[in-house]
Amino acid sequence: MPLQTSQAQNVFQQTYDYVRETALLESTLALLEWDERTGLPAHAGENRAEQVTFLSGIVHQRKTSAKFGHWLDELVQSELAMQPNSQVGASIRGMKRDFDKNIQLPESLVKRIAHAVTVGQQIWSEAKPKNDFAAFLPHLDVIVQLRREEASILSNGSSCRYDSLLDQYEEDAKTDEVAVVFADLRERLVPLVQELTQSRSRPDGKSIVGVFDLTKQKEFSRWVAKQIGFQFERGRLDETDHPFCTTLGPNDHRILTRYYDDSFSSGLYGTLHEAGHGMYEQGLPPEWFGLPAGCAASLGVHESQSRLWENMIGRSKEFWQWCLPHAKTWFPQLNAVSVDSIYADLNRVEASLIRIEADEATYNLHILLRFELERELIDGDLQCVDLPTAWSDRYESYLGIRPKNDSDGVMQDVHWAAGLIGYFPTYTLGNIFAAQLLNAACDDLGELPSMIAKGEFQPLLQWLRTKVHQHGRCLKPTELIARATGSPVSSQPFIDYLSEKLIPLYR
């Protein structure tokens, strides 16, 4: 018997309050993880893993409690669920979807995963600088084994376990469909990359070579993040060994980057990327924090925001028309550099080993090979012990280069240490979404390039707030992008964007 509307509203209020309390625990967990990645004392690791494991168990109990399940069963049959794209309707749909998944997972498995990934990240951050894959291997083995176990449960006997991991980051994405998109991209990107890297008139990269004071880099990165619209009254920028962004509350968004003194672009682009994530989180409706209406639509949509600000804006000529005179006040060594040369050098296409430093064209090949390796780890025969060789072989085959060590190879990313298997494809989906969003923003705003050239970023940010951020998870990712842009998701705008931008630089 469906509830009357007023009864349903009471149940919804109860559910809202309950989920907001769960979100307090989850954001406390996020704070513990942020702290772990920003300077945990060497001997504090095991206690931190115990804290995270214990809290993760409590969060899982709350997310799978009988009373929560009962409220959701009532709500999905009520009138409140009849408008599936409203904030209330979408939150009911999203909470029910998440509940049905969580209830399948034993608390013991959730806790073992929480423990393994907390320790795994600590070991990874010690082993990576020492190039010690052997030290990391047993931990990685446990993480992959646990994620396989989780995927087996969630896939309910389906032959593709990877689907259930991918789905955790990108609602309703299917491995086979993503594989088709990637195969198509590969077919079109490999000749483009070849054409560009074999061109005789390649940018030489000289304008960005030099020694860049670390303190000035930090000031500069912070200043740029503020200019594009990251709100520092609601967030912070810190340092870590692998850039990331996390949300500790509706008004507490933490972004982290890393700086090298021989390159100012690593710190700056790490900041722009993470600020893109942070500004998305800052644009979600705070009153819905912790519920689907207050969450990001998907990791692919998240990456569309970070990749858009990092590359499509941050590596555009107009951005450097605005930014270069300012950059020269921090870095006088750039005084003789022209907009044309820095623009060309920051868009140099070359086969390289490090994903997060890669240019926009080769970047997707870095993702493709990780996607293939992950699928083999979860559904195929690939074992962790064989990963370094499989990794290097694939770099050689796709990019023609082979890492000299595991630090620059299989251990370069934190993702697998953090249990994030199924996450990588969202970066390329993000690039595809971002190109489509950029086209639509240009159509709607008219003078976007000249706004960027003047350092006017608010119109674009407002456009993203209206079209993407404020909708939270009320629409499925592909629906959200289609509505925001007026056309179904397609990789064509991204391919066109790359060709139109990069080919003229190589003539």
Ligand SMILES: [Zn+2]
């Ligand atoms: Zn990102």
